[in-house]
Amino acid sequence: MVRGLIAATATSAGAEAEHAAADFLKQQGLILLEQNFRSRYGEIDLIFRHGKTLVFVEVRLRRNPHFGNAAESITFSKQRKLVRTAQFFLTDRGMNRQACACRFDAVLFGGPDIEWIQNAFDACV
DSSP states (O other), X not given: OHHHHHHSXXXXXXXXXXXXXXXXXXXXXXXXXXXXXXXXXXXXXEEEEETTEEEEEEEEEOSOGGGOOTGGGSOHXXXXXXXXXXXXXXXXXXXXXXXXXXXXXXXXXXXXXXXXXXXXXXXXX
């Protein structure tokens, strides 16, 4: 499955990576709420519920290791966009930010395996 991602175009490879990540996380017991949520602040690839926690997931695919690994591509600027988009999601859905447990995970494709990083970065939502 991951090998097919490397051979695909960038756009289709990204979509395949998101679908593979969603399937993987569902197998781990998470419940998919939303995919490709967009706001004026940015996009969140996947939004899940894990128990009572909302999980905002960034999916990253690195086909060429010369540009750094997948985890390194989640820059501070990208993290800030994810946090703002998550805040918008909570407000848009009428959720109380203080009462809602949230975390930011990353699912990375950069080799033969899927890497799932829970709490990939700290953020106050």
